[in-house]
Amino acid sequence: EKGGYDHFMMKEIHEQPKGLYETLMRRLNDDNTIKLDGITMTKADIESFNKVYIVACGTAYHAGLVGKAAIEKMARIPVEVDIASEFRYRDPFVDDKTLFIAISQSGETLDTLAALREAKRKGARILSVVNVVGSSVARESDDVFYTWAGPEIAVASTKAYTTQLMCMYLIALYMGHTKGVIDQDYYNRFIEELKQIPDKLEELLKKEKDVEAIAKKYCRKEQVFFIGRGVDSGVSYEGSLKLKEISYINSFAIAAGELKHGTIALIEEGTLVFALATQDFLFEKMLSNIQEIKARGANVVGIAKEGNREIEKQSSEVIYIPSCMDEVTPLLSVVPLQLFAYYVAKFRGCNIDKPKNLAKSVTVE
Ligand code: F6R
Numbered sequence: 083e084k085g086g087y088d089h090f091m092m093k094e095i096h097e098q099p100k101g102l103y104e105t106l107m108r109r110l111n112d113d114n115t116i117k118l119d120g121i122t123m124t125k126a127d128i129e130s131f132n133k134v135y136i137v138a139c140g141t142a143y144h145a146g147l148v149g150k151a152a153i154e155k156m157a158r159i160p161v162e163v164d165i166a167s168e169f170r171y172r173d174p175f176v177d178d179k180t181l182f183i184a185i186s187q188s189g190e191t192l193d194t195l196a197a198l199r200e201a202k203r204k205g206a207r208i209l210s211v212v213n214v215v216g217s218s219v220a221r222e223s224d225d226v227f228y229t230w231a232g233p234e235i236a237v238a239s240t241k242a243y244t245t246q247l248m249c250m251y252l253i254a255l256y257m258g259h260t261k262g263v264i265d266q267d268y269y270n271r272f273i274e275e276l277k278q279i280p281d282k283l284e285e286l287l288k289k290e291k292d293v294e295a296i297a298k299k300y301c302r303k304e305q306v307f308f309i310g311r312g313v314d315s316g317v318s319y320e321g322s323l324k325l326k327e328i329s330y331i332n333s334f335a336i337a338a339g340e341l342k343h344g345t346i347a348l349i350e351e352g353t354l355v356f357a358l359a360t361q362d363f364l365f366e367k368m369l370s371n372i373q374e375i376k377a378r379g380a381n382v383v384g385i386a387k388e389g390n391r392e393i394e395k396q397s398s399e400v401i402y403i404p405s406c407m408d409e410v411t412p413l414l415s416v417v418p419l420q421l422f423a424y425y426v427a428k429f430r431g432c433n434i435d436k437p438k439n440l441a442k443s444v445t446v447e
Pocket of ligand 1: 139140141142143185186187188189190191194237238239240323324327442443444
């Protein structure tokens with residue numbers, strides 16, 4: 083049942099190209115327009131929204147951070163991302179001009195469901211991104227964008243996250259296109275880019291052994307940092323969560339530009355830092371952040387797009403992801419972080435698929 087892999091987590095990491103392909107292709111018509119297939123949200127609805135709330139927990143919340151960037155860029159509408167357990171208790175500004183997007187793999191997370199009900203009570207339109215068909219979140223939403231990840235068994239979420247990202251890109255494109263704020267050329271380029279992602283991910287997965295070697299080298303570290311800017315900061319949070327939940331290493335993610343406002347005090351000789359530098363327009367800024375931490379003796383593992391070799395001067399190791407548009411790098415850059423967490427947990431003898439203290443679906447507060 084683990085398809086030849088030692089753990090469900092590894093099987094599920096390898097199922098990502100297929101999950102992404104399915105999630106994309108089931109929503110695309112032959113002419114590259116987005117297939118609505120049950121989605122009832124009209125052009126008038128989309129034009130009536132003056133704000134979007136994306137609400138979720140854990141990994142799904144991290145997918146929301148990337149979703150915010152995509153929707154703000156493509157649909158030019160303010161987006162707030164919130165943790166469900168915070169949103170539901172703070173009387174947020176929600177009315178009938180609000181689009182509320184819940185993201186949930188299981189569709190049964192209690193806080194997410196409660197936040198959804200609260201938003202609905204206040205008149206918001208409810209769109210959800212869910213993996214489990216017929217789950218509570220799906221049933222209580224006006225519209226559902228399903229992720230086609232297939233069942234996710236490992237507690238640490240992998241393929242649910244990347245397929246959630248795919249849905250967020252499609253939602254952003256659909257809203258932007260419907261509102262007429264993105265031009266046809268950009269739209270077409272973006273869809274072509276998304277179509278290439280499954281193959282690029284297969285390419286990237288061939289670097290598994292390189293990541294394993296990096297994990298072997300650093301698996302005894304007791305503290306790991308993840309830094310990045312823009313969408314790379316969202317992916318940093320996800321990489322950090324993966325590592326802490328399955329390897330029990332104290333890890334911390336922070337927007338790279340925020341480091342010098344306090345956290346850099348923790349960087350010392352031998353501190354391990356993953357520096358995500360996949361954004362072309364932020365590359366130089368990241369290089370100077372890396373230089374700052376390098377100067378304090380950190381071991382830096384850089385993650386950059388193929389070709390951006392300047393990062394090698396500042397890093398102990400570099401993992402290159404296939405080149406692609408800046409917007410879609412999270413679909414690729416998260417994968418080496420998933421693999422790193424997996425191998426570190428393995429070298430430390432942890433129970434990878436069922437980490438201590440964690441349940442797959444959190445249906446209590
Ligand atoms: C982390 C993880 C959790 C879930 C979170 C939300 O790997 O799996 O952080 O993402 O509990 O669960 P769903 O998506 O089912 O609402």
